[in-house]
Amino acid sequence: MPPIRIGQGYDIHPFEDGRPMVLGGVTFDTPYGLQGHSDADVLTHAICDALLGAAGLPDIGHYFPNTDPKYKGIDSQELLKEVAATLREKGWEIVNIDTAMIAEKPKIYPRLAEMKAALSQSAGIEPEQIGIKATTNEKIGSLGRAEGIAAHASALIFKK
Numbered sequence: 325m326p327p328i329r330i331g332q333g334y335d336i337h338p339f340e341d342g343r344p345m346v347l348g349g350v351t352f353d354t355p356y357g358l359q360g361h362s363d364a365d366v367l368t369h370a371i372c373d374a375l376l377g378a379a380g381l382p383d384i385g386h387y388f389p390n391t392d393p394k395y396k397g398i399d400s401q402e403l404l405k406e407v408a409a410t411l412r413e414k415g416w417e418i419v420n421i422d423t424a425m426i427a428e429k430p431k432i433y434p435r436l437a438e439m440k441a442a443l444s445q446s447a448g449i450e451p452e453q454i455g456i457k458a459t460t461n462e463k464i465g466s467l468g469r470a471e472g473i474a475a476h477a478s479a480l481i482f483k484k
C-alpha cells in the first residue's frame with residue numbers, strides 16, 4: 325500500500341472596502357476586497373494548509389510569515405506554487421483538492437471555471453482534480469452578516 329495522506333485547511337478574512345477581491349487566483353470586480361498581509365485569497369490559503377497538513381508539514385504562516393514584508397500584497401498563487409513544489413520535492417503527488425467557501429458575496433459560481441484553471445495551474449494538476457463550492461451562511465452569524473469570507477479545503481496526496 326503506497327503512502328496516501330489526507331489534509332484539511334481552513335481560513336477566514338474580513339471584508340475591507342477598496343481592497344482587491346481575489347479568490348482562487350481570480351480578481352472579482354467589486355468595490356470591496358478582503359483584508360490581509362498578502363492578497364488575502366482566503367480560498368488559496370485554505371488549499372495551501374490542506375496540502376501542507378496532508379504532508380505533515382507546518383502551516384502557511386510558518387512558510388510565509390505575515391510579519392515578513394516580502395509577502396506584503398503577494399499573489400497567493402505564488403504561495404500555492406511554492407507549497408506544491410515543496411510537496412513534489414518530498415515525493416508527494418496530489419490526488420485531488422476539494423473546497424467549500426462560505427460567502428454572502430460575491431457570487432462565486434460565474435467565475436468557477438477561471439478559479440479552477442488558475443488553481444490547477446498553480447498546483448500543477450488538472451482542473452478536474454479541484455472542486456470548488458460556495459454557499460451563503462443564510463444570514464446567520466458573522467459570516468451571514470457579510471463580515472468576511474471563510475474557506476475550507478481538503479487534499480489527498482500520495483507517494484508512488
Ligand SMILES: Nc1ccn([C@@H]2O[C@H](COP(=O)(O)O)[C@@H](O)[C@H]2O)c(=O)n1
Nearest residue numbers: 427428429430431432433458459460461
Ligand atoms: N457566494 C456564493 C454563494 C452561493 N453561490 C451559489 O448559490 C447557490 C445557493 O446558495 P445558498 O447559500 O442559498 O445555498 C450555491 O449552491 C452556489 O451554487 C455562489 O455562487 N456564490
Ligand SMILES: C[C@@]1(CO)OP(=O)(O)OP(=O)(O)OC[C@H]1O
Nearest residue numbers: 360361362384385388389390395
Ligand atoms: C498568506 C499570509 C502571508 O504572509 O498572510 P495573510 O494574507 O495575512 O493571510 P493569513 O491566512 O491570515 O496568514 C498566512 C500568511 O502566510
